[in-house]
Amino acid sequence: MTQTPGPVPLLSLFFVFFRVGLFSFGGGLAGWVHREVVAQRGWMSDDDFFSGLALSQILPGANVTNLSVYIGQRLRGPAGAACALVGLVIGPFFAVIALATAYAQLATMPWIQNALTGAAAAAIGLLLVVAVKGARNASRRLVPFLILVATFVAVGLLQWPLVPVVLALAPLSVAFAWWKASSNA
Amino acid sequence: MRESVLWSLIVVFVPFSLVSIGGGPSIFAGIQHQSVEVYHWVTAREFVDLFAIARAAPGPGSMLVTLLGWKVAGWTGAIVATLALFVPSSLLCYAVTKMWNHYRGRHWHTALEEGLAPIGAGLILAGVFAVFRIAGAGIMSWAVAGISAAILAWRPKLNPLILLAGGAVAFAFWHGM
Secondary structure (H helix, E strand, O other): OOOOOOOOOHHHHHHHHHHHHHHOEOOOHHHHHHHHHHHHOOOOOHHHHHHHHHHHHHOEOOHHHHHHHHHHHHHHHHHHHHHHHHHHHHHHHHHHHHHHHHHHHHOOOHHHHHHHHHHHHHHHHHHHHHHHHHHHHHOOOHHHHHHHHHHHHHHHHOOOOHHHHHHHHHHHHHHHHHHHHHHHO | OHHHHHHHHHHHHHHHHHHOEOOHHHHHHHHHHHHHHHOOOOOHHHHHHHHHHHHHOEOOHHHHHHHHHHHHHHHHHHHHHHHHHHHHHHHHHHHHHHHHOOOOOOHHHHHHHHHHHHHHHHHHHHHHHHHHHHOOOOHHHHHHHHHHHHHHHHOOOOOHHHHHHHHHHHHHHHOOO
C-alpha cells in the first residue's frame, strides 16, 4: 500500500466523510470508511485503520464518528479531525430532519403509523444482531458475562439510570481485566 | 423558558455522550427514560416514531437526539442537541487517539478494551429491550424483529433499508391498511 505524497487535503477529507455519512444507510459504515480511506485512496495502512476501529468501539460515542475523529487526527491533526467529523454528521443532520418533517405531514394517515411501527420493529432486528454479537464475545469468560448480565438487568429490567450504573460497573470490569492481565504476565 | 429547554438538552445529552460505550444503541434506554418520563419532551409513542425515523435516515442511529432537539426547540434545539451528543465524545476520542499510539501494547490498553466490552454489550441488549417495551410490542413486532435479525445474520451485506421497508409493509397489511 503506497501512501499518497504530501498531506491529504482537508477538503478531500471532508468530502470523503460527507459521502460516507449521507449515503450509507443503517450501519456498516466502518466497512465503507475502510473502502474509501484504505482500499481506494491508500491514506493509511490496514493496521492503522483496524487499531483505530478497535479504539473507536471501546470509547464512548458513536463508533463511526469516533472513527472519523481518529482518521482525521492521524492524517491532519485537529483540523483534520474537525473536517472529518463535520463532513460525516452534516448530511444526516439535514436528512433526518427532512424525513421527520415529511413524517409529520403524513402522520394523519393511520397506515403510516402502522408502517412506521413495522419499520421500527425491523430496525430493532438490526440492533439485535449487534447485541447477540457482543453477548457472544462477552460470554466466553465468567466475569465479563456477569458484568454483561448485571448491566442488562440494572438498565434494561430494573430501569435504573444508565450513567451511575456504568460508572459503578466500569471500574470493576476494567480492574478485573487489569488483574487478569497482570496475573498472566 | 426557551433557554431553560436548551440548557436541559445540554444537561441531559452531554453525560450520555460520555458514557455511550458501544455507540448510540447503548444509551437509547437512558435517553428514552429522560426524554419521555423525566422531561416529557415527547410521548412514548412519539419516541418510537423518532427512533424509526433516525434508523431509516442515513448516518449514525444516535441522530435520534437531533430529532429530539428539533421536536423540543426547532433548529436551535436540533443543533444544540447534536453538538451536546457528538462534541464531548469526539473531544475525548481525539485526546485518547493522540495518546493511543504512544502507549500501544501496554497493560491498561488491554484492560480498558477488555473491561468495557461486556458493559457495551449489556447496554445494547438493554436498549433492544427498552425500545420494545415502550413500543407496546405485540407478537408481530417480535416476529418482524426476529426475522430481520435472522436475515441480516444470514446476509450481512443486505441493505437494511430493504428490511425496514419489509417491516413497514408487513405491518401496514397486518393491521388492514
